[in-house]
Amino acid sequence: MGETIDSIWPCKCWFCRLFTRRVLGYFIKRDLQGLECTGMVGRGDGVVASNELDVAKELKALKEGLEELKRSLAEVKAVIADLTGPFSLYKPPTETPQQRALSPQSQPAPESREVSTGEERHSGVVKESGIATEKPGEKGGQVVREVEGGFERVLGELGRVVREERRRMASYSMKRLIGLIKTVYGIRQMYPRESVESIITVLEKLGVISDNELELLKASMDLVEGNIRQNVSTEETALLMYMLLKNLGVRDEELEEEATKAVLQALMVKRLGARKESASGSGESGKGDSDKWASQQQ
Structure with missing residues (x-):
C-alpha cells in the first residue's frame, strides 16, 4: 500500500501525511476491496463485515487526521496574528514548548570513562565496561538546535510572506x-x-x-x-x-x-506664466518706442 501511494503522491510533507496520503490510501483500499468483493461473491457475510470494519477504521483515522490538521492550521493562524500585530516587535522572546520539553535533556551528563589496561590499549581490545556510550546531553542539545533552526526558518518564511502581503495591500x-x-x-x-x-x-x-x-x-x-x-x-x-x-x-x-x-x-x-509676462512686457516697450518716434516727427 505504501509503495503504491509513493508512486502516486511522492510528497511527504506534514500536510500530505495528514490529509492527502490518507485520502489516497482510503480510495486505493476501497478499490482493492471492491475487486476482492467481486471475486468473493457468495462466500458469506464474513468478508463484507471485515471490509466494513476496515472502512470504519480508515474513516476514523481520516477524521483524526483532519482534526490534527485543524489544530495545525489554528497554530499557524495564531503565529501569523502574532507577527502582524502592532506590538509584535516589542514582545520579549519567549521559550517554546519544544525548548521547555527538551531543556532538561540538554544539560551535560557525566562523561563515561573507558576502563582498559595498557596491554588492551596496545592490542586494540576494550572491555565491555569500557565501551563509550553516547551522551544524552549532546543528543538533547542537537535536537534542541534542530528544533530551533526549523522554527526560525518557519518564522522567517512567515515573516517574508506577511511583509509581501502588507506591501501588496498598501500599494493596492x-x-x-x-x-x-x-x-x-x-x-x-x-x-x-x-x-x-x-x-x-x-x-x-x-x-x-x-x-x-x-x-x-x-x-x-x-x-x-x-x-x-x-x-x-x-x-x-x-x-x-x-x-x-x-x-x-x-x-x-x-x-x-x-x-x-x-x-x-x-x-x-x-x-x-513667464512667457506671457515677457510677451506683454515686449509689447508695451514696443508701443512706447513708437509713441516716442511719433512725437519726434511732430
Missing part, C-alpha cells in the same frame, strides 16, 4: 485611494455635494458598499471639498501625500508617479 489601497479622489473630484466639478452624498447614502442602504468603503468615501469627500475651497488640484494632493509618506519612510510607486505629474504641471504653468 494607495492606488485605489488616488483613483477614488480623482473620481470624486471630477464628479464634484459637475454636480453639487448634496447629490453625491445622496448617492452614497443610497448605496449604503442597499448594502452595496461595506463600512470600510463607506468611511473611505466620506473621507475622500471631505478631502475633495477642502481642496475645492482652497483651489488645490488632485495632483497637488498626491504630491502632499507623497511628501508625508516619504518622511515616514513609506514608498509607493503610484504616489511617486502622481507626484512627478504634479511637479511637471507646476513647472509648465510657471513657464507659461
Whole structure:
C-alpha cells in the first residue's frame, strides 16, 4: 500500500501525511476491496463485515487526521496574528514548548570513562565496561538546535510572506485611494455635494458598499471639498501625500508617479506664466518706442 501511494503522491510533507496520503490510501483500499468483493461473491457475510470494519477504521483515522490538521492550521493562524500585530516587535522572546520539553535533556551528563589496561590499549581490545556510550546531553542539545533552526526558518518564511502581503495591500489601497479622489473630484466639478452624498447614502442602504468603503468615501469627500475651497488640484494632493509618506519612510510607486505629474504641471504653468509676462512686457516697450518716434516727427 505504501509503495503504491509513493508512486502516486511522492510528497511527504506534514500536510500530505495528514490529509492527502490518507485520502489516497482510503480510495486505493476501497478499490482493492471492491475487486476482492467481486471475486468473493457468495462466500458469506464474513468478508463484507471485515471490509466494513476496515472502512470504519480508515474513516476514523481520516477524521483524526483532519482534526490534527485543524489544530495545525489554528497554530499557524495564531503565529501569523502574532507577527502582524502592532506590538509584535516589542514582545520579549519567549521559550517554546519544544525548548521547555527538551531543556532538561540538554544539560551535560557525566562523561563515561573507558576502563582498559595498557596491554588492551596496545592490542586494540576494550572491555565491555569500557565501551563509550553516547551522551544524552549532546543528543538533547542537537535536537534542541534542530528544533530551533526549523522554527526560525518557519518564522522567517512567515515573516517574508506577511511583509509581501502588507506591501501588496498598501500599494493596492494607495492606488485605489488616488483613483477614488480623482473620481470624486471630477464628479464634484459637475454636480453639487448634496447629490453625491445622496448617492452614497443610497448605496449604503442597499448594502452595496461595506463600512470600510463607506468611511473611505466620506473621507475622500471631505478631502475633495477642502481642496475645492482652497483651489488645490488632485495632483497637488498626491504630491502632499507623497511628501508625508516619504518622511515616514513609506514608498509607493503610484504616489511617486502622481507626484512627478504634479511637479511637471507646476513647472509648465510657471513657464507659461513667464512667457506671457515677457510677451506683454515686449509689447508695451514696443508701443512706447513708437509713441516716442511719433512725437519726434511732430
